[in-house]
Amino acid sequence: MLKDTNFRLYGSDLWVWIPDYQCGTYTNLMVVNGEPEFNGDRTDEILNPSLIIEVLSPSTEAYDRGEKFRKYRSLASFYEYLLVSQTEPYIEQYHNLDRTSNDRWQWQVHSHLEQAIALHSLNVELPLPEIYRRVHF
Incomplete structure (x- = not known):
């Protein structure tokens, strides 16, 4: 999906550094x-994600929806956020x-597995069956 584009996908091995809060946090996935852009000479702290995806779990769901999202919104590059359930589509x-x-965020x-998500930050549509391809509910 991102092949031959200017977008780069990163997994959970890099932090997002949030200068306004002087903290870093891991994401499940992010797209730049x-x-x-890295935080100083750190090569493990990214400053400019445009899309962040979090897979919800009981232990992180409240933080992902609340404080973490509030902190992410302070990043000028941050444009889109997906919260993905792992227990249902x-x-x-x-x-x-x-x-x-x-x-000014729209929710x-x-x-429904028949739906597709229009990812505004990437200008593509992603079908839910692709997201949940190997998940059995």
């Missing part, structure tokens, strides 16, 4: 548009309606 999508502000739910 163009070259990654259910994905919450947030995307920023105003790139000059971090307070949408995708809960």
Whole structure:
């Protein structure tokens, strides 16, 4: 899906560094548009994710929905957020309606396997069956 594009996909082996809060956190997946920007000489702390995807678990769900999302929104490059359930076909999508502000986010739910998610940050559609391809509910 990202082949021959300017987007780069990163797994959970890199941190997102959040300067406004002087903290870093791991994501499940993140996409950077163009070259990654690193925190100083650190090569494990990215400053410019545009899309972040979190797979929800009972131990992290409240943090992913609340404080973590609030902190992510302070990043100028951050544009889209997916919260993915691992117990049912259910994905919450947030995307920023105003790139000059971090307070105009639209929320949408995708809960049917026949649906596709329009990823605004990547300008592609991703069918839910692809996301849940190897998941048995």
